[in-house]
Amino acid sequence: MTLGQSLSVALIGLEGQLVTVEVDIADGLPGYVLLGLPDAALTESRDRVRSALVNSSEHWPNRKVTVSLSPAWMPKSGSSFDLPIAIALLSAQQLIPTERSMDVLYLGELALDGHIRGVRGVLPSLIAAHKAGITTAVVPFANRIEAQLMSEMTILPMEHLRQLLRWLRTGERDEAQELELAFEIEEGINDFSDVAGQDRARRAAEVAAVGGHHLLLMGPPGAGKTMIAQRMPGILPALTREESLEVTAIHSIAGGLSTRSPLASDAPFVAPHHSATRVAMVGGGSHTIRPGACSLAHRGVLFVDEAPECDSGVLDSLRQPLESGSITIARAVGSVSYPARFLLVLAANPCPCGKFSGRGRNCTCTSQQVRRYLGKLSGPLMDRIDLRVQVDPLSRVELSRPELGESSASIRRRVISARATAAHRFDKELWKLNSEIPSRALRTTYQPEREAMNFLHSELDRERITARGLHKVMRTAWSIADLAGHIRPTIADTQLAYTLREGTGS
Amino acid sequence: MNAIDARAILFSSIEGGSTFWTREIDALGPIEVVGKLRTKGYDPIRFEKTIAKASAVEPSHVFEEISSCGSQFLTPEDSRWPSKLNDLSAMPIGLVVKGSIDALYLSSLAIVGTRNPTNYGVRVAGDFAAGFVDREWAIVSGGAYGIDAAAHRGALVAEGVTIAVLAAGIDVNYPGGHAQLFAEIVETGALVSEVMPGVRAIPARFLTRNRLIAALSCATLVVEAAFRSGSLRTARDAAELMRPVMAIPGPITSPTSEGCHRLIGERAAEVVTSVADAVEFVSAYR
Numbered sequence: 110m111t112l113g114q115s116l117s118v119a120l121i122g123l124e125g126q127l128v129t130v131e132v133d134i135a136d137g138l139p140g141y142v143l144l145g146l147p148d149a150a151l152t153e154s155r156d157r158v159r160s161a162l163v164n165s166s167e168h169w170p171n172r173k174v175t176v177s178l179s180p181a182w183m184p185k186s187g188s189s190f191d192l193p194i195a196i197a198l199l200s201a202q203q204l205i206p207t208e209r210s211m212d213v214l215y216l217g218e219l220a221l222d223g224h225i226r227g228v229r230g231v232l233p234s235l236i237a238a239h240k241a242g243i244t245t246a247v248v249p250f251a252n253r254i255e256a257q258l259m260s261e262m263t264i265l266p267m268e269h270l271r272q273l274l275r276w277l278r279t280g281e282r283d284e285a286q287e288l289e290l291a292f293e294i295e296e297g298i299n300d301f302s303d304v305a306g307q308d309r310a311r312r313a314a315e316v317a318a319v320g321g322h323h324l325l326l327m328g329p330p331g332a333g334k335t336m337i338a339q340r341m342p343g344i345l346p347a348l349t350r351e352e353s354l355e356v357t358a359i360h361s362i363a364g365g366l367s368t369r370s371p372l373a374s375d376a377p378f379v380a381p382h383h384s385a386t387r388v389a390m391v392g393g394g395s396h397t398i399r400p401g402a403c404s405l406a407h408r409g410v411l412f413v414d415e416a417p418e419c420d421s422g423v424l425d426s427l428r429q430p431l432e433s434g435s436i437t438i439a440r441a442v443g444s445v446s447y448p449a450r451f452l453l454v455l456a457a458n459p460c461p462c463g464k465f466s467g468r469g470r471n472c473t474c475t476s477q478q479v480r481r482y483l484g485k486l487s488g489p490l491m492d493r494i495d496l497r498v499q500v501d502p503l504s505r506v507e508l509s510r511p512e513l514g515e516s517s518a519s520i521r522r523r524v525i526s527a528r529a530t531a532a533h534r535f536d537k538e539l540w541k542l543n544s545e546i547p548s549r550a551l552r553t554t555y556q557p558e559r560e561a562m563n564f565l566h567s568e569l570d571r572e573r574i575t576a577r578g579l580h581k582v583m584r585t586a587w588s589i590a591d592l593a594g595h596i597r598p599t600i601a602d603t604q605l606a607y608t609l610r611e612g613t614g615s
Numbered sequence: 616m617n618a619i620d621a622r623a624i625l626f627s628s629i630e631g632g633s634t635f636w637t638r639e640i641d642a643l644g645p646i647e648v649v650g651k652l653r654t655k656g657y658d659p660i661r662f663e664k665t666i667a668k669a670s671a672v673e674p675s676h677v678f679e680e681i682s683s684c685g686s687q688f689l690t691p692e693d694s695r696w697p698s699k700l701n702d703l704s705a706m707p708i709g710l711v712v713k714g715s716i717d718a719l720y721l722s723s724l725a726i727v728g729t730r731n732p733t734n735y736g737v738r739v740a741g742d743f744a745a746g747f748v749d750r751e752w753a754i755v756s757g758g759a760y761g762i763d764a765a766a767h768r769g770a771l772v773a774e775g776v777t778i779a780v781l782a783a784g785i786d787v788n789y790p791g792g793h794a795q796l797f798a799e800i801v802e803t804g805a806l807v808s809e810v811m812p813g814v815r816a817i818p819a820r821f822l823t824r825n826r827l828i829a830a831l832s833c834a835t836l837v838v839e840a841a842f843r844s845g846s847l848r849t850a851r852d853a854a855e856l857m858r859p860v861m862a863i864p865g866p867i868t869s870p871t872s873e874g875c876h877r878l879i880g881e882r883a884a885e886v887v888t889s890v891a892d893a894v895e896f897v898s899a900y901r
Contacts, residue, residue, distance in 0.1 A: 470870075
């Protein structure tokens, strides 16, 4: 028989599709044809596979070789097909027994000397294979940690083609040392106890973490806006295994863009620079559609420092994910959806030069510059921001206070218990977080106490708040009530929610 | 040529806020001044542009231009001229008024402040405007972004009369975002401008406009102003007219309250902390 087969996975976004790699070796002029809409990296696989085979003392057939990747209509990209092509080539020549090589998933790029190199998107590929009923997968050694997350499958990390062929021919395998599969909990790096003072901003961060409310921190440079934002993941509840799989899968596709440890259970923290483009923010690309910052921040925190400096349209591109929790990107190669349910933290200076605080005499900005600068933050995006907090420069008393602030761990404990209260309340509902309560429910089942409603309605009558703002305040009030252990938001909870939204008062 | 025709000629050829021309018109009367201008009785080099304009302009065109944008030309000869303006050392030659001229007679409070206020300033400006409207005062301001707009809106919410004194021509919607606000103001109150329709706002006109805000109102309230702020000019203008000036204090850490604190520190303004305080303080000047 001159036909060989192996299995691999092609990814479109996070969705994987099982791909059968078929190799036919026929008589004719020596040549090599690759079918199935390969991209440039995949077309080059011929030379990598040939060198890898020859340098592993295997035979390269000097005949007409046809390689087909099916389903043929689907565009395929990347170097992870090197390994399955090599296996199918060898099995077409009956150089390896088929009983073991069948029904195994192969992922990996080949080096010219036969080493197997790491590739992107291993975890989502494994998830897709598992759904298709595959139980065993050969992955590059470099991707082993990420692959082990898929504990339902037998994972065989391989370093070299020769090692793989030995296993296929004899069933022998160097036992890889067992990996510790405990989730790493990074502690003490970014702790809230480092933040001196800033009680108000800390409070807002806590409320944001409880209800998933988006947050704007406004204040002069050096007041601690970035510090507070960086510490947000530390007070969010740890990711569950499903969430962690989901997050790691996205980061796996992003590949080198992300340095997140596959086993981290902390919520991700992504801070794109304010010069980021729209594509960097929401994802895109021409051959493969990669996830952007907002998807990398899925189930975590997306922090945009100096938000008014962002190009127009970049911040607005976040509106769809803020609304739907996912982002759909359409390109010539197809349309892809990535999840993007994140907590948005924006930071802004009081004016372009940043000196308009205190007595403000050093500020050199004109009124129009300030207006234009802050105007970038207005409109539909700001409508989705529930909390707006003024972060004042540290006072001398705050700076010289010897005791540390409250630690992330103890804030996180409160957040977790408040979230549990909310989850219990929303048991029969479609949503889990206070920020997701629909307006209709706010008008009926989830109204704050009567006294609080009277307060809100009087603010509405005086046109100090819009109807939409009213609902935002009610949602925040629920988070504050959950933290305080109130069954229903009281007038005090509601007033605090109101001042946290307005950014003024105390 | 009657006095009003003469004023129309002078109005369209002389930039507002000049004490020299006010003195001349006071001494000679507007008809004489036009005659002297046209016969080059003034320094022909120094007043070159004014003379050229005054010689070319036709009063009927001026009236036509003003009435074509739905407004009226008001001069001191007119019985409806608000006498409050006569205290000014640089009294305007005339005014373009759109809306209700009667609004100009009401006891009025000027509310001025920064174009980039904090929420605190917006709230206080709105509350004071509404509070004074409830006591049948009119609110005068400059129609700009920020405190000005908050004051106008506060007066409108309380269904009161409000007057916007503009630095640009009456038909120029400056700032651009306030076309709707101006339309609402005209319904019960008035828009006032010291320049011909179509003239653009330049920085110097904001300062000359500020003296009109001070003169058209019985008292001036500064809500939020930075250390350097045009609203401090209005406060000084009001003080020169011997009209009461009030300022709202803010947090000492807030740069937008710096100007108010400066006025208070220099004893140039009275501290007010509530509408009732302010009403009591100004009622003597009503």
